[in-house]
Amino acid sequence: MRFTLLGPIRALTGPAELPLGTPQQRGLLALLLLQDRPVPIDAIVDALWGDRPPASARSTVRTYSSRLRQTLARPGAPGPVLHRTAAGYRLDRGAATLDVTEFLDLLDRGAGLRRDGDAAGAAHALRQALDLWSGQALGGAQGEFAAAQRVRLDMARRTAREQWFDLQLELGEHESAAAGLAAAVSEEPLDGRLTELWMTALHRSGRTAAALAAFRALRAALRDELGIEPGARIQVLHQQILRGAPALAVTTDRGAPEQLPADLPVFTGRDEQVGWLRGTLTGPAPAVAGITGLGGSGKTALAVHAAHRLGDRFPDGRLFVELAARSGSPTPPLEVLAGLLRAVSPGVALPSTLAERSALWRTTVARRRLLVVLDDAADSAQVSPLLPGTPGCAVIVTATRRLLELPTVRWHRLGPLSETEALHLLGAVAGHDRVAREPQAAARLVGACSHQPLPVRVAAARLLDRPRWTIERIMAQLDDDLRQPVVMHEDCKIVDEPIRRAEAGLRPATARVFRIAALPGSPDRSVEDVTLMLRVSPAQARAALEELVDAHLVEETSTDRYRYPVLVQAYARRRADQVEGPGGCRAALELLAAVPA
Structure with missing residues (x-):
């Protein structure tokens, strides 16, 4: 029975x-x-x-x-x-x-x-x-x-x-999952977790526009029914899809550990950097390469792309770890080591202390040819226990700043794309035919995006959302957005987020220099300008500007001269209005104007 x-x-x-x-x-x-x-x-x-x-x-x-x-x-x-x-x-x-x-x-x-x-x-x-x-x-x-x-x-x-x-x-059964999740979400349209899984399945199936539409539908339903916004986790996923984060599509080979995210379907430029990584990581000594850059510059995408290209050099596996510095709660190295050890030695008994676990990790990977990508590192203390100690293994570390306490790491500063590369990325996402119809407007658009991959992808997503709009119209909207005291569009907030994190990491005095020095219309700024506007010594002005260079918020153009990228300057000016107030902003500009040219 x-x-x-x-x-x-x-x-x-x-x-x-x-x-x-x-x-x-x-x-x-x-x-x-x-x-x-x-x-x-x-x-x-x-x-x-x-x-x-x-x-x-x-x-x-x-x-x-x-x-x-x-x-x-x-x-x-x-x-x-x-x-x-x-x-x-x-x-x-x-x-x-x-x-x-x-x-x-x-x-x-x-x-x-x-x-x-x-x-x-x-x-x-x-x-x-x-x-x-x-x-x-x-x-x-x-x-x-x-x-x-x-x-x-x-x-x-x-x-x-x-x-x-x-x-x-x-x-890797993305298509099948997408079909089942579509039915589940139709039954429970307010379930954020189901929509999150559905968005992931759609994105991995090559249906990114549908994934973004699913998020918009959830957000509208939650606002209409409950008066609330989607949760933080699904909003992070939405941002990752918009910027084409490669970690959304993990490979599933069950032989040697293969944890690399899928390579981006559209990877533009960076040939010089890929060559540098190949040369750094395939030498005879233990090799550690570091990539720094402002959030959204494509550090993770470059690391993953290069790791895929180097697959034949590391037959014992390729591991990928998100160290989660940008979340504000970096993953402790003890926890990271647990995942690494289980990946290369399933069933291993894990020691309880960091020193013992790090020693076991180095022993386990000795005499193996293994590549490890440590993405979004917070500091040297987080990374140091994770580094192998013998030849054969290689590591790529991505971080917003150089981790100076790691002397074995060779660092590379990742700048913006060239105009040609940025235009190719815009066309690859939004359609090459649209870019070809308005080449001058497209060039202005990617220039306004500072030629950075994340803003270009966000602009391309806006074009996809508005198939009847011209690039010229999108450019006019972006110009208007940049002049607003508070950003209104969700995609603008996505672009602002890496700059906000970089500002939050500055010393208070340097953060004030960052905001005030952005006020004049020109993006170019000298040590003398900062000295006048903030009434500080030349040495103090120079030290603050160099700290901004290290944070990837300004670029050095010549001795004692610096330049703001377009989007960074727009953000800094909004912040100056919010923090310093209109009176403080006017006073700083008047101090600069009082000096004869």
Whole structure:
């Protein structure tokens, strides 16, 4: 015999279904099946009728139990037996099976397989668990107990479904996941987690515009229904899709560890930097290359692209770790080492201290040819324990600034794209035909984007969202955005975010120089200008401007002369108005104007 509760309450003997009676009688059977212990008659009455039971409730329970006992009895064959004891009623299932038990066992099995690194096995177990459902749990039953159990079981089903979709993405089954998620999101349009998974599946399937549309639909629904914005996690995913973050499409080769994100479908320029990385990482000594640059300059994309190009040089695997400096909560090196060690040596026993774990990591990778990408590093203390100590292994570190306490790292400062490269990127995302129709407007647009990959991609996304707009019109809108005291468009906030993080990392005095020195119309600034506007010494002005160079907020053009990129200057001027106030801004400009040219 088989009992099912993940749908209509049924008792099956082969193809035949036993008659289980009224909804309340079915509710009693479900209660006894789920409790699996004696249930006092008063507890049964509460479960079936709540606070307002009929006067005949106790006798009705006795009648229901008698009928169920007769229905479940199978002459000549052992079967479930409903007992009445001093402690209450208890159903002994015997050899009969229950779908709820199987469902929960499969969830536990899937969780164990996933912990052991068997994603395919875990996905199979979860799919089997989900296939047990045939409708609303405890279908046909009434009462508070049935309602509570429906909520509990449905929450477990939703969690299992989300985990199954997540495993599909991990296994590279993006198209299949996208189809299933589309149906799930249509049923639950306010579920941010389902939309997040759907956006990832669509993006990895090459349907980036649809992924962005899914986010807009969720945001509109949440605003209309609840008056709230999407959560922080899905907003980060939205920004990653807009800037083409490669970490959204992890490869799934199960041989030597291959954790590299997929290479960008459109990778523009950077030939010189790729050549430099190849030369740095393939020498005889332990090789560590560092890439610095403002957020959005393409550090991660370059590191991933180069790592893909160097695959034949590192047959023992390529690892990718997000160190998460930009999140404000960098991943501790002890935690990073746990992931690295499990990747190269599954089942390894992990020491508890950082020193022991770092030593085990270096021992484990000795005599291997392994490439590790450490993305978005916070500081030297985070990176140092992760560096191998023997030849053969190579590491690429990306960070917003040089980590000077790591003497073995060779650093490269990543600047903007050339105009030709930026135009090619704009066309690759928004359509080369649109760029070809308005070459001068396109050149002005990428110039206004400072030739940086992230702003160019965001501008291209805006073009995609407005297929009937000309580039000239987009350029006019961008000009207007740059003049506004507060950015209004979401994509402008995305472009501002890396600059905001860089400003937050400055010393207060340097941050004031950053804001005030941006006020004049020209992007060019000298040490003398800063000395006049802020009433500081030339040495103080020079030190602050050099700190801004290190933060990638200004560029040195010649001795004691510097230049703001277009977007950085626009951001700094808005911040000056917010922090220094209109009076402070006017005073600084008047000090500069008072000096004869």
